[in-house]
Amino acid sequence: MFSTSADIIRSNFLLLLLLVLMGVGTDIAAAYSPAAMWVMTGVNFVGVSFWQVKVVQAVLSETRGARWQVRATIIVVLKGIAVFLFSLLCATVFLVAIRMAHIVDYLTALRIAALFFTAVYFLLLVVSRTWVPAGVHGQHGTLKRAIRTGLKRFVPCLLFLGFMGLVFLALIFLAIFAAAGFSFEVLGREKLDAAEVAASVFRNLVSYGFITLWMVVSTRDYVALEEVDMGEKLLAVF
Structure with a gap:
């Protein structure tokens, strides 16, 4: 899976570089313009979704046109929003519950709720990991099917x-x-210097590396657990 991820990154490096620069643009916007940051965050989210489509397409050895890629990207965006919103809803309910119980103060409750959101979001992504490959491939694309499949090797x-x-x-x-x-003062800075921009480039590269690995694992699970017949093309990728 590591070699497959490296091959996909190498084959689509120019696209990856563009997406990384978009991520760096989001970090720069966050330091100078909150309004621009939200716009760039949305654009960056679409870029991440498009990259997921490209990874699934590469693993499945599929070659389709631009119209299909746009449609698949929209599907991935909607599924990503759905998982995020459900996790946010769970965290909000959890926050309200611990505040009504008067267990901790508001700031501590927010921090606990943030950790709860992260845990729920990650668990949902893992258990529904075949949802995105199924949606891109066009078979077994329901959330119920994805969860049932994802529990097999959860x-x-x-x-x-x-x-x-x-x-x-x-x-x-x-x-x-x-x-x-190596100073915690970076957390309070409002401007970015050259070193921090370089760190942003590295951070985005690492993030896309992890996304690539995640999608390779998810797509392989989708093919294996759903017994998708890909023939010799799949063997050539793995």
Whole structure:
């Protein structure tokens, strides 16, 4: 799966570079213009969804036209929004519950709710990991089917993707603090210097590397667990 991910990145490096620059643009916008940041965040989310489509397409060895890619990207965007909103709803209910119980103060409750949101969001992404490949491929694309399929190898995938996520996250934080001279003062800065822009480039590259690995694992699970017949093309990719 690592070699497959590397091959996909190498074959689509110019597209990846463009998407990374979009991510860097979002970081720059966040430092100078909150309004522009929200616009760039939306554009960046579409870019991430399009990259997921390209990865699934590469793993499945499918070659289709631009109209299909636009349609598949819209499907991935909508599914990503659905998972995000459901996780946000769960975190909001959790926040209201712990506030009504008067267990902790409001700021602590917000932090706990943020951790709860992250956990729910990650678990949902893992358990429904075949939802995106199924939607792109056009077979077995319902959420109910994806969850039933995702539960079959849930624990191994959760452990592997969780561990790899921590590794990639550690690399990102290392780059951020290295750019700040290993000082926590970077968290309060409003402007970006050259080192922080370079760290942003690295962070986005690492993030897309993890997304690529995630989609390769998800697509392989989709093919194996749904017994999708890809013939010799699939063997050539793996």
